[in-house]
Amino acid sequence: VYAGSITHKYPVCWRCKTPVVLRATEQWVIRVSKLKDRLIEEAKRVKWIPDWALQRMLNMLENVQDWVISRQRYWGTPLPVWVCEKGHTVVVGSVQEIKSLGGEAPQDLHRPWIDEVELKCPVCGGRMRRVSDVVDVWLDSGVAFYASRKHPSELDPGEVQVDFIVEGHDQVRGWFFSLLRSGVIGFGSSPYKTVLVHGFALDEKGREMHKSLGNYVGTDEAIERVGRDPLRLWLLSNTTWEDLKFSWRSIEEVGSDLNIAWNVYLFASTYMNLDKFDPARHPLELYLGKLRFEDKWLLSRFTRMMLKVAESFEEYRVHDAVRELRRFIVEDVSHWYLRIVRPRIWVEEETEDKLAAYSVLYYVLRNWLIAASPVIPFFTEFIYQNVFRELEGVESIHLFDWPSPRLDLIDEDVEREMEVIRVLADKVAAARMKAGLKLRQPVRSVIVFTDKRDVVNVVEKHVSLLRRILNSREVEVREARRVEELVEYRLKPVYKRLGPRLRELTGLALKRIMERQGDIARELLSKGYYELDIDGTRVRIEAGDVEVSVGYVRGYSVEESPLGTIALDTSLTDREVGEGLARDLVRRIQVMRKMMNLELNEKIETSIKAPEDKKNLLKPFIDYMRGETGSLKIELVDEIPEGEGFVREWDIEGEVYVVMVKRIG
Ligand SMILES: [Zn+2]
Ligand SMILES: [Zn+2]
DSSP states (O other): OOOOOOOOOOOBOTTTOOBOOOOOOOOOEEOGGGGHHHHHHHHHHSEEESTHHHHHHHHHHHTOOOEEOEEOOSSSOBOOEEEETTOOEEEOOSHHHHHHTTOOOOSSOSTTGGGGOOEEOTTTOOEEEEOSOEEOHHHHHHTHHHHTTOOGGGOOGGGGOEEEEEEEGGGGTTHHHHHHHHHHHHHSSOSEEEEEEEOOEEOTTSOBOOTTTTOOOOHHHHHHHHOHHHHHHHHHHSOTTSOEEOOHHHHHHHHHHHHHHHHHHHHHHHHHHHTTOOTTTSOHHHHGGGOOHHHHHHHHHHHHHHHHHHHHHHTTOHHHHHHHHHHIIIIIIIIIIHHHHHHHHHOSSOOHHHHHHHHHHHHHHHHHHHHHTTTSHHHHHHHIIIIIHHHHOOSOGGGOOOOOOOGGGOOHHHHHHHHHHHHHHHHHHHHHHHHTOOTTSOEEEEEEEOOOHHHHHHHHHTHHHHHHHHTEEEEEEEOGGGGGGGEEEEEEEOHHHHHHHHGGGHHHHHHHHHHTHHHHHHHHHHTSEEEEEETTEEEEEEGGGEEEEEEEOTTEEEEEETTEEEEEEOOOOHHHHHHHHHHHHHHHHHHHHHHTTOOTTOOEEEEEEOOHHHHHHHGGGHHHHHHHHTEEEEEEOSSOOTTSSEEEEEEETTEEEEEEEEEOO
């Protein structure tokens, strides 16, 4: 026999680092492996969100092990097993059973009192004592679905299955598993119907957050810094089952969405109050036959958004619901609908057209608030109390039923048409950016080159809306091939090929080629060659002899899109320059009104000292500026009189404008 020593690794205590020995001991076990097929069957009956949670569970069940339920510790749920001297055992299931086995139940069923309880062996009549073990904590959590209700023998079948549980993705092998085992062992069925899995909160780089790493952000700190509802909205926007990467910047984006929503309500309520709009007297019903295109569009979008939000909530895809709500209020209401209806609302008289816009806005904003209230409870309640409470009567936003969508408001044609308009607006915005023209600067024309019937129809049908949105005096459609009119070709001769062939004619040929770039390019593109006559010699130019490049004629900024080619006329006449300047001034006068804390209906008088050469450009737009700024009078002056009003100097396109605003009365 050989004896010697070997060096090997051994485990240490996780806490005090003392070496420990692995030792086989006798334990109490539940033979779960016998239930494998039942467990798999039951797991498949559960709705797992997302799907991969089921796959993970099934992978684990394929290799399911027996469940070691005993632990050698003091604290814990005492293992309810009594053993007599001859080795007979009973597993006790209730206080009643303790009594019927001749024991006396203590007040408290935990250790040390339960250890005192002696039973009489039902087989041999001998003395039975409890084993000293406690149970695995997963057994406790595994019976959570009924533990707080009644003794299992008193439960109805319907009471042993809960509708819904939610936990982190690490719990597939933890809690979800221990519950499933307990349910199948105890009642033959899964104890839950639906499982939602959530991710973990990590830092921006995807690492776990730890105080020791310095990347830990506490909930209190986040609430303090960004507020409860922005934090909540941000958390809920994250795909529930994916890990969440914490970043202040992305929370701030959510904050800016809330800001936009806030301004939407502020705008709507300010003007509705000013006009004393009463939704009870002017419900949406009254205006359904009198809606404009953009109203129908908003109502249709709203209805489909609400359907999607409801469906997402029902399927536990909270993040989808939240994203829909955000997108709708930011993109559809603020950036689009309000931009279009503002002029209708700014009209002073009580027109039917204005009331129609109000009734649409009221309907949409009231119901959006209700739909958003579960995810931003404080924000929505605050707005409700300040804007809607008096009109609606109900005590709190949180007491409303879910608004039932009106399917009759869905209009797919209207949505399709508006989608075309939105794409055109995006493309024109890009063309403006390229040409350095702000949206406030009116342009002479926008041309859409397309053969697409639906695009042509939309432009023709909604030309006045398009003029307004694109801020262009003209919007027209031309056949796609006519884009040629704007195209300018450039040729670059390939000397390597031309030189050896033309020899002494080369110089002259190159001169001719450069003179006729457009013609040559067009024929090359259509026929594949071009014949040049050089002092009686015919020279054939072929595709490889020159490189053709395409540009657009100066004066246009062009964008390609799936709808067609969109060209913006960038040449400005006095009229466009004047109108652009007038709009710039309007915006600045409005800023000054704000600085003076003027109410919307307060009137002013305005004096403007403009550069000499701009005065004539501005004159045709004085009326327009008066209307937009609530000015009873606007004067173009040589000098601003001193001490008569609020004066401010502005720089517009590198030139100085002095503006004085005087409050009337
Ligand atoms: Zn230790
Ligand atoms: Zn016995």
